[in-house]
Amino acid sequence: MRNNRAMSLAPHRIAVLALDQVVGLDLGTPAQVFGTARTADFEQLYTVGVCTPGGRPVRSTAGFQVHPDHGLELIEAADTVIVAGIHGGSALTDGTLDPDVAAALRAAHDRGARIMSICTGAFVLAAAGLLDGRRATTHWAYASLFRRLHPDVDLDPEVLFIDDGVLTSAGVAAGIDLCLHVIRTDHGSEVANRAARRCVVPPWRDGGQAQYIERPVPRTAETGTAATREWARQRLHEPVALRDLAAHARMSVRTFTRHFRSETGLSPAQWLLQQRTEHARLLLETTDLTVDQVARHAGFGTTAALRQHFHHRLGVAPATYRRTFRHTF
Structure with missing residues (x-):
């Protein structure tokens, strides 16, 4: 950073x-x-x-x-x-x-x-x-x-x-x-x-280039996981288990995981962590919530878990990130 x-x-x-x-x-x-x-x-x-x-x-x-x-x-x-x-x-x-x-x-x-x-x-x-x-x-x-x-x-x-x-x-x-x-x-x-x-573009696109590589059999909308990803985004503050995601998509865990990785290039757990981290970044920049409250709102549960994942992905502690970006201008 x-x-x-x-x-x-x-x-x-x-x-x-x-x-x-x-x-x-x-x-x-x-x-x-x-x-x-x-x-x-x-x-x-x-x-x-x-x-x-x-x-x-x-x-x-x-x-x-x-x-x-x-x-x-x-x-x-x-x-x-x-x-x-x-x-x-x-x-x-x-x-x-x-x-x-x-x-x-x-x-x-x-x-x-x-x-x-x-x-x-x-x-x-x-x-x-x-x-x-x-x-x-x-x-x-x-x-x-x-x-x-x-x-x-x-x-x-x-x-x-x-x-x-x-x-x-x-x-x-x-x-x-x-x-x-x-x-x-x-x-x-x-x-x-x-x-x-x-x-007029999304600030963050799910997954990677893998989802755009030409494949012999195209995936159909009926078997996609987009609706479930949006459902999960609305519940980042809650515990969301793999079985909950699969149930929402009306698939078995194995089938859901396969479709999810094919569409996003990530496992469901990796995707959820990415979404929680981005939500925490925004909360740190735009709200007066304490770091502990941010951890809960973003679904990390504890401040320690937020610090661990924040440092792993961004190389800084949440408080340091807030000092850098909260009042930049």
Whole structure:
């Protein structure tokens, strides 16, 4: 979790790197999502600029050319660098990269800038050597090619995003999830939720990319667990056992567990813990409830259990989290 006290003094500077055959949605996502992240007084928290090698125009996959305002020098002053996805170029074909681009990305990483990619932008980061030995993700359809080109990267194609020092997202719209995760990390759940509402997207999507991978037999709505997940969200303050979830879905425990993991990428217990933690974060930011009361309202039962899970997932104690995000602005 980043300390955003300093960030509140001036907008955080983001450079989006667009290479030839840039994916149109990936290019626009950072400006849209980060541009809606504002304080309660509507002050801007991030500025977003687009750059290309030499400041030259590049082609997009959406039938238009990108005429940027900046060259790679924008990366030199950026606090965060985001590489948008691509549908062509040497990074995808043979795992190589323009030396100037690689040098700019490595220099930004070395000086402590946050480095991110959306979709196949992970190929660019890998070609620059920034993902070796790290966990990373990319669009599931490119997983085999990625593994072949970059065997030293620990690729997980079943998640929506990974934050392992260098941040990577899964395919296309997962870039929105990653950007919201960054806002949540920098400024807390309330600001991230407000940005999500302005973008008309959920602040947190259940599960991972696994649920979108093509499978031979499509799942039908009649056998889904979405209604039961919503039922459970309304009861986070109560004990919710696996058998209760299965009974609500009118399935056996074994069948329910199989469908649940297939749809969300998580076990029911993992999903419940994720939901309880996110609810606790919001309560800590937006209410005057004591930590003990937050623990009960979020379904952890005891303060000790809340502290344990909070520290495991976020690396801080609940009280520390509240001090950081409750009165940021």
